[in-house]
Amino acid sequence: MTATPSLAGHMALHGVDHTARPTWKLRETVEFYRDILGLKLVHAITAKGWGREKEEHADFIHFFFDSGKESCIAFFYYIGTQQPPELVVPKGYMAMANHTAWRVETEEELLIWQKRLEEKGVKVSQFVKHEILESIYFRDPNFYPLEITRSLRDMEALDAVDAEMTITAALSLEDSKRWTNIEQLWRAKADFVRKRQQEAETRVAS
Amino acid sequence: MSGFYVLDVAEFDPLIRAAEQHRDCRVHPVIAGYRYVEFDGTIEITRESTGLGEAVWFGCLTAGLDGKITSFTSQAIKLAPTNEPVLGVQEMRA
Numbered sequence: 520m521t522a523t524p525s526l527a528g529h530m531a532l533h534g535v536d537h538t539a540r541p542t543w544k545l546r547e548t549v550e551f552y553r554d555i556l557g558l559k560l561v562h563a564i565t566a567k568g569w570g571r572e573k574e575e576h577a578d579f580i581h582f583f584f585d586s587g588k589e590s591c592i593a594f595f596y597y598i599g600t601q602q603p604p605e606l607v608v609p610k611g612y613m614a615m616a617n618h619t620a621w622r623v624e625t626e627e628e629l630l631i632w633q634k635r636l637e638e639k640g641v642k643v644s645q646f647v648k649h650e651i652l653e654s655i656y657f658r659d660p661n662f663y664p665l666e667i668t669r670s671l672r673d674m675e676a677l678d679a680v681d682a683e684m685t686i687t688a689a690l691s692l693e694d695s696k697r698w699t700n701i702e703q704l705w706r707a708k709a710d711f712v713r714k715r716q717q718e719a720e721t722r723v724a725s
Numbered sequence: 726m727s728g729f730y731v732l733d734v735a736e737f738d739p740l741i742r743a744a745e746q747h748r749d750c751r752v753h754p755v756i757a758g759y760r761y762v763e764f765d766g767t768i769e770i771t772r773e774s775t776g777l778g779e780a781v782w783f784g785c786l787t788a789g790l791d792g793k794i795t796s797f798t799s800q801a802i803k804l805a806p807t808n809e810p811v812l813g814v815q816e817m818r819a
Binding site for chain 2: 675681692708713
């Protein structure tokens with residue numbers, strides 16, 4: 520019997536290979552990503568379904584645009600199908616949570632992207648600074664939300680400590696079944712931060 | 726004691742600077758990555774006094790609150806002491 524190799528200490532992800540979503544606007548999607556954004560079309564798969572006849576899987580094209588650092592944004596075009604209503608991107612902030620954010624390195628690069636999008640007739644937001652990122656926002660022809668962002672500072676070990684306390688407090692609130700607002704979280708989290716400070720002071724004193 | 730915690734990272738520095746200038750706030754030194762901004766009674770901090778953009782402003786209490794929010798708008802936040810139980814923490818303590 521072969522022992523399962525241990526992955527402990529060796530298991531890691533190495534960035535995004537690709538993300539993918541369906542489109543029912545082939546021409547507009549190609550024109551947007553290839554011609555407006557200028558992303559290189561780098562790969563396309565065409566296939567007779569996946570051989571999944573029971574599902575009546577449509578024949579399709581699966582095509583990839585290079586989005587830098589060996590990552591791609593990809594699409595499926597299902598030939599001869601209609602877009603199911605549940606896959607129409609809804610308006611409103613909740614559906615915007617499902618988005619792609621690409622990285623640039625400098626403010627100048629962000630400005631160049633903003634200008635290019637505006638010149639090409641794409642409605643694009645102003646710069647928005649949100650904690651460790653500064654971003655512009657826009658939509659593709661499928662109404663998929665897109666973001667281009669630059670990092671304002673590196674994430675520190677303290678950010679992870681803080682995130683852990685936030686999520687631990689949030690999980691306890693979710694379990695309570697009575698969680699309705701952010702004030703409840705902030706009050707619960709204060710308890711974790713206070714304990715962290717007390718433990719640090721105890722260590723210093725001892 | 727009423728107050729709020731502030732994570733010791735760059736984007737929240739303007740909040741600390743505003744609290745240091747606020748007559749009703751006492752800013753404690755950094756311990757384990759957090760400052761405590763203590764206040765007595767009710768206080769109001771205006772966004773203008775911090776110079777924060779809205780995105781960070783609306784998350785400015787993310788490190789924790791000992792107190793109660795009586796008003797939170799894009800212009801100002803008003804905080805007050807409270808004895809109301811803390812949801813979640815009470816269940817964990819029980």
